[in-house]
Amino acid sequence: MIVTSDELTDEMAADVAVCIVGGGAAGITLACELDECGHKVLLLEAGSLKPSAETQDYYNGIAHAPHPAANEFRRVALGGTTSIWGGRCVPFDPIDFEPRDYVSNSGWPISYEEIARYYPRALEYCDAGKFDFTAAGSISGGGPTIAGLEPNDVIERDLIERYSLPTDFGRRYGGILRMSRNVITVLRARCIGLEKAVGEDRIEAVKIAAASGRSRVIRSAFVVLAMGGIECARLLMASDPRGVGYGNRTDRLGRFYASHLETSFGRLVPHGAKVAFDFEKTDDGVYCRRKFQFLPSAQRRHRLLNTAFRLHFPEYSDASHGSSVMSAIYLAKSFLIPEYQNILQQDPAHATSSPAPAHWRNVMSGLPNLARFGFDWVFKRHLATRKLPYTLVPNADGSYPLEFNCEQTPLESSRITLADDLDAHGMRRVRIDWRRSDSDLLAAQRAFLLLRETLGQSGACRLEFDDGVLVERLSRSAPVGGHHIGTTRMAFSSSGGVVDTNCAIFDFPNVCIASSSVFPTGSHANPTLTIVAVALRLASHLRTRLSSE
């Protein structure tokens, strides 16, 4: 059943076995998995069915460029940020779980298989087809990414990323929540504190602020925090009256905050060979795109971070791309939500911004293309259930900029803390102090140089870039919006992190975290698919614990 916090009766709030805080991708997945588990489950969502300015204000805080503003790329509503996500589904790789001597603080305390066994079901939740990320296994007759690029011992050539509908978890799974007999979903129920049992290492209740402004306390045997990589740490910090932060005995809470580094650089020039640039559909009807990665052996040999490269489109702002579609989008950018405007202007300092007349010339000279794009936009995106993820326009000269995406080395100094400002419920707002290691720039530089060398030797294509500006450009690569990783990292013991291998907080074994905040490292992969996999794994752990108690 779904109720609002003001409709929540004492009877509904009594004898709660599991209280899930946060109704986004992780919380909804967990709630669906615990449907009919024989125990009462409360799913608390701070927002309503749709985002509103009032609830969105909870996320305001302090952040500095190039990091996006604190309330961007996340949404307060049932379904959470899945109401605006792009839908890219990519699994982590086995190497992400290994401790690598050249990446400090790397290594997960669990194996790849422990997560990978949940990927097929996570892909189902995301409506992204089967667990196969090779072009050969997913697209019959798809051909190579770059024709003539032979196998070598450096790059994996023909990998794909799959795209969700993108599935809005609130809409897609709202029906299950509405119908459930044991899961009560409570909207406008913002959790503003965790209450510790006196003299015990246990959280006995959560405190919520209801829509009416009244606060109330809900007791629960287990609590799952599923509010995302920033809010989970914030709630643990804000709940502790001593000011230390719950789960922070060893000062790991809020630290190791990482995103993904992303930039677009260089020109890949195919030597007349055919290139699979645009979106394709897999045999199971899912949109997908090609990407390159380095083989694990090459990563170890060259001390590389786990990196993905995609063929990219030219900069919107630079009218020399000659595309009427891109110029039209650029001219109309003020109609887009801020998150998408950011994406259009990836590198404002360096991008060539052509004057508006140059863009208008493109628009006027390419009206047929623009009309075709308009048609596609209406029928393949706006009206479509499975949406074309985004617009890909190749460069007029046949070359492709390269989009680079890699993990960050986890840094203790990159962290979330509390600011002094209070929000409407008296909770301290967040301060985001995102940092990146200089060694990541060197690793990224090695990655570009190695890729250029490998592609150059292949004869199928070449990669061109200006060595002189490479590091400088990399140093301005932006942290990808919405990827909040590491603030309650998983570890073998409390000296290394905040949660154990079952995602339970070391200091409070009855509190678990389902979020990308438990990821010790972030891979190159967008986090949502792995967040869902982590939630599925936690669901099976909780079912075992519930049946044994």
Next chain:
Amino acid sequence: MKNRVVILGASGFIGRRVVQAVSRLDGVQAVAVSRHASAVPFAPGVEVADADVSTAEALEGAVSGAAGIVNCIAGSPDLIVAASKRLFDAAARMPSPPRVVHMSSLAAYGSVTGRIDESLVLRGDSDAYSAAKAETDRLASNYRNGVALRPGIVYGPGSGWWSDRIARLLVRGRLGDLGDRGRGFCNLVYVDDVADAVVRALNLEEGRLGPFNLSLSIPITWNDYFAQYGAALGVPPRSVSGLRLAVETRVLAPPLKLLEILLRTPGLARANPLPPLRPWLPAMCSHDIRMDVTRAERILGMHWTPLSTGLRMTADWFLAGGRTVH
């Protein structure tokens, strides 16, 4: 010598897939039995027998010596009950009673709402078909080596109602988002998963028998099914208002049904351009019923074909002008 597994109703939509799955097993001889089995292009190696199992002699002849029997007999409710009774009687009299996998249905539960697991009493109170399915399901439970499979909505290439008819209605814009009327769960299961469940049920050890619900474990509403199937077919999404639905089901359905029956007569076009939207469809789409498939996952070890994979294969079949199997 190979174990004989006899599939009754082998030329039907599910029967064909079951024959295919059984014929791939090592050490097993698949025997496809139906009235017109020899007209169906079964894989080489499949033994084919034309028999009308509505007569006792034909049925006993067909199943003699079988180590396993799969009951996919379809037809009128009376025929289903009569043939199944004879089948279980005949099987019980055999020297070593063979494993009988009986194709039951979600319909056997009848008007129940909410989440249903296999322990629920079968009401069979929706219509004559529902009653027949409940009765034959009980026959399977009372037979000591019987396994009843209760699939939800079986979709996939060849499915007349759930894939072909729905696709035609979607393509013509006559079906789409039904608003509140489409918020019930549609307990979809891909036809190959049903065939896979049959194979697993044939191999199940005794003592773990009993009925199994078969459906996707992450349920989907009818609205979402129409939206995702429409997307796979390349149809823009559309809403269908309550008024339009009422006109379709109450005013247009009877003449269209008549047209459908007329077109079925030889000499007229095979594909009917205007299939009727039956009155029970909207009722079904708002029926709150959700199958619990925990038992099938734990005991049979089922894995379900992801919806997008199944819908893609179904849409490809439909768009290639695929034929339905009744």
